[in-house]
Amino acid sequence: MPKQVMPNPSVFRKDVDSFYTLTCDVCGIPTVIIGISKVGIGIATSLRSIFYYVHSGKDDSGYLTPSELERATALLTIPDYKGLDSLISKFHIGGIPFYCPECNVCYCPAHLKGEDYRIRACPKGHEGVVCD
Numbered sequence: 001m002p003k004q005v006m007p008n009p010s011v012f013r014k015d016v017d018s019f020y021t022l023t024c025d026v027c028g029i030p031t032v033i034i035g036i037s038k039v040g041i042g043i044a045t046s047l048r049s050i051f052y053y054v055h056s057g058k059d060d061s062g063y064l065t066p067s068e069l070e071r072a073t074a075l076l077t078i079p080d081y082k083g084l085d086s087l088i089s090k091f092h093i094g095g096i097p098f099y100c101p102e103c104n105v106c107y108c109p110a111h112l113k114g115e116d117y118r119i120r121a122c123p124k125g126h127e128g129v130v131c132d
């Protein structure tokens with residue numbers, strides 16, 4: 001069983017109601033955690049929000065409308081990474097980090113190819129996997 005490499009994000013994101021873990025398709029380690037806040041984070045309390053926390057320790061968040069957030073929850077439950085990727089692209093360039101659209105799965109940094117900090121290739125050679 002691979003070692004869990006990420007801390008539990010609920011420890012430092014108490015404003016988030018639910019977490020979904022996207023794992024590496026090769027080794028199964030948690031690669032991206034997506035959190036959903038139903039109350040809104042920060043000052044934009046009129047809008048509900050979604051945030052993601054990635055393997056590298058970086059986290060980012062953005063605001064979706066209530067109907068978009070409902071859609072995000074449904075997409076995470078299925079899960080439908082393609083739909084989720086386009087939703088997250090609304091506030092984060094590149095969509096879900098570590099996600100290969102052509103494979104429709106996520107890969108951890110150890111299983112991506114190339115040395116570039118931001119853009120790498122997936123194990124099957126698809127270019128353009130955004131890593132932050």
Ligand SMILES: [Zn+2]
Nearest residue numbers: 024027108111
């Ligand atoms: Zn992996």
Ligand SMILES: [Zn+2]
Nearest residue numbers: 100103122126
């Ligand atoms: Zn791929």
